[in-house]
Amino acid sequence: xxxxxxxxxxxxxxxxxxxxxxxxxxxxxxxxxxxxxxxxxxxxxxxxxxxxxxxxxxxxxxxxxxxxxxxxxxxxxxxxxxxxxxxxxxxxxxxxxxxxxxxxxxxxxxxxxxxxxxxxxxxxxxxxxxxxxxxxxxxxxxxxxxxxxxxxxxxxxxxxxxxxxxxx
Amino acid sequence: xxxxxxxxxxxxxxxxxxxxxxxxxxxxxxxxxxxxxxxxxxxxxxxxxxxxxxxxxxxxxxxxxxxxxxxxxxxxxxxxxxxxxxxxxxxxxxxxxxxxxxxxxxxxxxxxxxxxxxxxxxxxxxxxxxxxxxxxxxxxxxxxxxxxxxxxxxxxxxxxxxxxxxxxxxxxxxxxxxxxxxxxxxxxxxxxxxxxxxxxxxxxxxxxxxxxxxxxxxxxxxxxxxxxxxxxxxxxxxxxxxxxxxxxxxxxxxxxxxxxxxxxxxxxxxxxxxxxxxxxxxxxxxxxxxxxxxxxxxxxxxxxxxxxxxxxxxxxxx
Numbered sequence: 001x002x003x004x005x006x007x008x009x010x011x012x013x014x015x016x017x018x019x020x021x022x023x024x025x026x027x028x029x030x031x032x033x034x035x036x037x038x039x040x041x042x043x044x045x046x047x048x049x050x051x052x053x054x055x056x057x058x059x060x061x062x063x064x065x066x067x068x069x070x071x072x073x074x075x076x077x078x079x080x081x082x083x084x085x086x087x088x089x090x091x092x093x094x095x096x097x098x099x100x101x102x103x104x105x106x107x108x109x110x111x112x113x114x115x116x117x118x119x120x121x122x123x124x125x126x127x128x129x130x131x132x133x134x135x136x137x138x139x140x141x142x143x144x145x146x147x148x149x150x151x152x153x154x155x156x157x158x159x160x161x162x163x164x165x166x167x168x
Numbered sequence: 169x170x171x172x173x174x175x176x177x178x179x180x181x182x183x184x185x186x187x188x189x190x191x192x193x194x195x196x197x198x199x200x201x202x203x204x205x206x207x208x209x210x211x212x213x214x215x216x217x218x219x220x221x222x223x224x225x226x227x228x229x230x231x232x233x234x235x236x237x238x239x240x241x242x243x244x245x246x247x248x249x250x251x252x253x254x255x256x257x258x259x260x261x262x263x264x265x266x267x268x269x270x271x272x273x274x275x276x277x278x279x280x281x282x283x284x285x286x287x288x289x290x291x292x293x294x295x296x297x298x299x300x301x302x303x304x305x306x307x308x309x310x311x312x313x314x315x316x317x318x319x320x321x322x323x324x325x326x327x328x329x330x331x332x333x334x335x336x337x338x339x340x341x342x343x344x345x346x347x348x349x350x351x352x353x354x355x356x357x358x359x360x361x362x363x364x365x366x367x368x369x370x371x372x373x374x375x376x377x378x379x380x381x382x383x384x385x386x387x388x389x390x391x392x393x394x395x396x397x398x399x400x401x402x403x404x405x406x407x408x409x410x411x412x413x414x415x416x417x418x419x420x421x422x423x424x425x426x427x428x429x430x431x432x433x434x435x436x437x438x439x440x441x442x443x444x445x446x447x448x449x450x451x452x453x454x455x456x457x458x459x460x461x462x463x464x465x466x467x468x469x470x471x472x473x474x475x476x477x478x479x480x481x482x483x484x485x486x
Contacts, residue, residue, distance in 0.1 A: 060266050061266050134265060
């Protein structure tokens with residue numbers, strides 16, 4: 001049977017793309033296999049672990065249970081939008097500083113959930129952090145270091161905003 | 169597999185009429201995991217996006233209309249719905265933030281029932297073919313002649329407590345039925361292949377009403393309910409004028425505890441905790457002893473008493 005295709009218009013990390021994709025593929029497979037954005041990890045495939053979390057129009061979603069065609073006309077933000085080896089985003093740096101990365105497989109998803117939280121709330125309480133990360137599972141760290149990382153990132157990002165505010 | 173993306177209600181109804189085997193994807197958080205896990209095969213999906221009649225939360229003189237494509241996160245934060253505590257509590261407890269950002273209210277109340285003998289890895293379910301996988305056996309109850317998978321929606325019990333109705337669009341027009349009548353059995357719902365649930369109508373409520381939704385889960389979040397309870401009360405001059413108690417995850421469909429009504433109506437609101445304590449056996453009677461990987465049947469029957477008492481405590485002002 002011939003594969004059904006659809007041309008999707010999608011904005012990924014600030015750039016617009018038009019791609020002809022099979023209609024049944026997930027957003028996760030599209031990002032990894034068509035756009036080579038392999039920072040977003042594939043694990044459970046069932047919306048049960050959170051490692052594939054990306055932001056869709058600013059909201060954290062599981063890309064493994066979202067169809068690529070559901071992202072048509074929308075903005076997608078992946079871990080690659082945050083920083084690179086030379087220039088880490090404050091959230092990425094905070095995860096390193098707090099020891100919140102061990103095997104690292106859950107980390108891109110954790111960081112994207114953190115990004116949504118800190119975009120909406122600059123100084124979250126512990127309970128708010130735990131609630132925001134409730135959809136991401138980590139089997140290594142025990143979570144304490146991850147909560148610490150979010151708090152460090154929140155402080156760092158608030159500081160950066162204040163610094164930039166003073167400069168401008 | 170063929171997936172079409174449709175942005176108009178008429179076009180969607182037409183497509184479903186011409187392709188009766190097609191399954192609807194709204195948020196996709198219920199169906200797509202089963203497809204990825206190969207628990208079911210579908211050749212044809214109809215992905216509904218941006219359909220104007222199915223979007224938004226609007227209030228008129230008698231009802232609040234909630235479009236079926238409304239995301240759960242929008243429900244839990246909407247000011248129009250702030251009086252409907254049970255609904256907001258239910259919407260904010262579903263699964264995880266990612267699921268609530270993606271899942272819709274329509275999809276939540278029409279989600280498939282779950283059972284550990286079906287929702288498991290394929291090698292096992294291929295060996296033990298149950299009714300839901302096309303076999304001729306129920307592993308949950310050996311003598312059962314049909315599937316008894318558990319009803320898992322958090323939202324439906326709350327909607328039923330508020331006497332909400334479902335607005336369904338078909339090829340010949342619209343029909344409106346109480347949400348409680350949406351459910352026929354563990355595998356069959358009161359909606360045809362070429363019909364679409366377009367929204368929910370919830371009757372307006374006054375300030376002298378109280379409601380709460382409580383559930384038990386194995387984990388604090390990111391979980392399906394082991395058992396749940398929605399309670400809604402209309403108060404008049406300190407007395408209970410109307411009460412409704414609805415259980416979720418108690419059987420193949422939501423269970424209304426009607427026997428509680430004559431015990432409570434006309435009584436003082438302050439007497440409610442005492443009445444509730446005396447009615448625990450009645451509530452437990454509505455819960456089937458369903459076992460899964462986490463709890464056995466008798467534990468579930470005990471847990472319903474706790475969620476009912478907690479919902480009542482949550483409801484009493486002050």
